Amino acid sequence: MNFTALTLFPEMFSALLVGGITKRSVESQHISIETIDIRDFAHDRHRTTDDRPYGGGCGMVMKPEPLAAAIRHAKGMHPEAYTFLLTPQGRLFDQGLAEELAGCSGVTLVCGRYEGVDERICQEMIDDELSIGDYVLSGGELAAMVVIDAVCRLLPGALGNEQSAEEDSFSTGLLEYPQYTRPRSFEGVQVPDILLSGNHGAIKQWRRQTSLVRTFLKRPDLLLDQPLAPGDMEYLEKLHQDIETIIEKHSAVS
Ligand code: 4FV
Numbered sequence: 001m002n003f004t005a006l007t008l009f010p011e012m013f014s015a016l017l018v019g020g021i022t023k024r025s026v027e028s029q030h031i032s033i034e035t036i037d038i039r040d041f042a043h044d045r046h047r048t049t050d051d052r053p054y055g056g057g058c059g060m061v062m063k064p065e066p067l068a069a070a071i072r073h074a075k076g077m078h079p080e081a082y083t084f085l086l087t088p089q090g091r092l093f094d095q096g097l098a099e100e101l102a103g104c105s106g107v108t109l110v111c112g113r114y115e116g117v118d119e120r121i122c123q124e125m126i127d128d129e130l131s132i133g134d135y136v137l138s139g140g141e142l143a144a145m146v147v148i149d150a151v152c153r154l155l156p157g158a159l160g161n162e163q164s165a166e167e168d169s170f171s172t173g174l175l176e177y178p179q180y181t182r183p184r185s186f187e188g189v190q191v192p193d194i195l196l197s198g199n200h201g202a203i204k205q206w207r208r209q210t211s212l213v214r215t216f217l218k219r220p221d222l223l224l225d226q227p228l229a230p231g232d233m234e235y236l237e238k239l240h241q242d243i244e245t246i247i248e249k250h251s252a253v254s
Pocket of ligand 1: 111113115135140
């Protein structure tokens with residue numbers, strides 16, 4: 001899969017090559033990461049890529065000409081790739097969208113700076129807008145790297161074992177179960193015995209139940225639109241019953 005980032009700071013993307021899954025995936029050619037410097041498409045003496053906003057106001061806006069030329073250049077290199085603009089106005093990027101993008105042969109990621117890009121670029125040359133969250137960054141580069149990292153690890157072979165991506169938070173639709181590793185006892189806290197039992201069926205059930213409980217406690221919204229697995233309903237009803245019993249007991253004495 002190819003990722004092409006259009007940016008005024010191409011060197012920022014070297015962070016993806018420092019280590020980890022993205023570095024390994026580039027080396028194993030599961031992915032390629034290309035950067036296009038938008039300033040290379042500004043041909044005036046000062047290679048200007050921004051200008052003051054029409055209608056006044058603070059900040060600067062990215063000029064359409066260098067951006068349009070850079071996007072056309074990217075389309076020439078990867079005609080099949082979808083062109084996304086990273087902006088707070090975009091579709092909220094989540095695991096589902098990451099899985100969707102992992103099915104593409106390539107994506108082009110336009111990284112804005114300043115107050116944003118000239119609207120005519122959004123209207124004429126952008127296939128879709130992506131947001132990594134409701135906050136304002138100083139540039140789209142970090143958002144583009146978030147997208148590259150999240151998509152890259154979903155690509156077959158990128159993680160080394162497919163299973164781990166399938167068990168990710170949100171891939172199961174629930175928050176992930178707690179993880180433990182050696183030492184068995186750390187500062188007086190023991191690893192739950194169930195995980196040392198070797199009883200894989202019981203471990204699988206314990207992990208699913210702890211995922212259900214922590215999802216209920218931390219992200220109950222996820223439980224509302226998530227298909228439950230066999231056994232989940234019984235477990236949630238048992239929790240519900242236990243809570244009812246406790247409430248009745250305490251309402252009796254008070
Ligand atoms: C952003 C986000 C984001 C807005 C103005 C770049 C900045 C500047 N991108 N998710 N949140 N972009 O804040 O994707 O041009």
